[in-house]
Amino acid sequence: MTTLSEYEKDILQQPDALRDQLNYPLPAELHQLDLHRYDRIVLAGMGSSDYALIPIERALIARGLPVWRIDAGRLLDMPDLITANTLLWMTSQSGMSGEVVKLLDIITKPLTLISVTNDITSTLAQRADILVELRSGDEATVSAKSYLNTLVASYRILAALTGEAEQPLTDKVAAHLNNIAERVSQQAQIQPIVTPFFLRTQPRLAMIGIGADAATAMTGALITKESSKVSAEGFIGGEFRHGPMETSGKQMTALLFGNGSEPTLIQLAEDLQRNGTHVVTVGPRAYAGSELLETPDDELLRLVCAMLFVQHLTVALARGNGMVPGEFLYGKKITVTL
Template sequence: MPFSPSPYELDINDQIVALDAQLSYSLPAQLSALDLGSYDRIVLTGMGSSDYTALPIERDLLARGYPVWRIDAGRLLDFPQLITSSTLLWVTSQSGMSGEVVSLLAQLTGQRQPKTLIGVTNDEESTLARAADILVALKSGSEATVSSKSYINTLVVQYRIALALLGEDEAPLLAALRTFREPMAHLIANQAAVQQLVDQAFDNGEPRLALVGIGADGATAMTGALILKEACKVMAEGYLSGEFRHGPLETSGPGMLALLMGDGSDGTLQVLAKDLRANGTTVVTLGPQAYADSQLLASEGQHELLRLISGILHIQHFTVSIARARGLVPGQFLYGKKITVTL
């Protein structure tokens, strides 16, 4: 019996329209005028997937020698001294109304008032939008439940802002994203490979899921685990690089589905994939090439950002297939809400 698509699935299908809106949006000119060398530090903050989208930016800026802290807004409330009057504070909140972000903004007075506040949000009338010195809009449109199109647009915006701050031309990136529209549509429509994996995973009871990402792909691992919990109510955990070996490895073996994410060149995930396959774990690679002959859900395009978008699209298929297998409406909240305002 066919299912009627849930609001979450309709949002997934609307992701190309949302991306087009972002690509048609011009960034504020003030971004290019900022001198990163004039700040004592750059603080990247947000909650949940808004925080994780900054992970690739943190890596890039650190590699260039800038003093960068990526710290979620909840923890930043405990370390307000990290913000000084010479700080570039880059706050991301898809709603612009997350409880931790609103509380943080209320504390930005006196010596805690940053030199510049960049606000990234979808709601241009939100608390974050009103507080920002430079407002960057996501242009992802309304979203019913679990983040899908807003996450992809946030990823794109973070890369665009970074290029503007570094004085680099964004035209090649925008061209790559426009070329990516057709492969992206194919990825959104093609759920068959993921459905087969989910069917196999449920043959022996409900699966355990581990998502391990290395480098920029850590953003996909962390966000993927988050939306799996939200959209299909399974216990999925995200790990960065070698974290999985420090304890969680003992939970692997038959019944675990491990999703490994990277550019295919890293030896750490190559060895991990080999060890996991040897102990009976089902291993799947999300990326350009498989680790240790595991099953591959291929990414599209050469740019790092396109790989990250491809990865999250595959994981969205997992959220829908697993929810259906468990008799749930994909993306439907049972206890929480779209905007988390409670601290």
């Protein structure tokens, strides 16, 4: 019998972690902010904490607001983006990432700092004007439950900031927790992806997402590298055609994330299948008749459930690669080195 790694144990704990996030009351101050009083809104984080903000960036831009989503490393290179009239929404699961801590040391304090973190004793938490807790509990290695909690917390914050009722959102996720728990224990669905992957002489893995689902593609590629030591690349929409398309073909598996209706990914799925690429859609409907790992249609539930498939894939890839899933070889859970 295979012994579960710490990463796999974290994956199994995700329904309980989500429940803790849903039961956590958001700070009342979020409802009192007027987004139009700021000259800009800057969303910042590192790695999956940055990618989880892609749907938020899109939603705020759709409301006509001046929004920058930028990873904390790039923001550290151009801190003048933060003005005295900025709303800075910074996410860090640890609250102690090197770039985040350094950035907080050098920037002139923005008008308002919303800090989203799992550690209320961290530097990010201590500097907050408004602190939002992830409530994902301890996490041993690669981000799993902390990422899902970041997604749900971010959508809750968005609702509060834009004056929408939060209850329908939390009720929707709560009603789906049993289904999420079932999906957490269903690893077999990804085996048809993993088996042919390791039969190739030069296997390649691409994850391509569009719209809000770009968050899954980018985070998925990141945690695949971390947890399985298999090289994977993440792309947003049409990026893949601009160079990476030349790496596709019979040696590649391409996972497409979206709702199944976007013309960009429909055409891409057709072209990839034509050149022999193994194409798998992760979403409610398949792109161009490709294989389907089915998720709910609702945007947030789709992002949550798609990530569960990705997590199972990373575990299976790690096992196939002779690695302990989620075990770090060179890094640590909290990256403090700049």
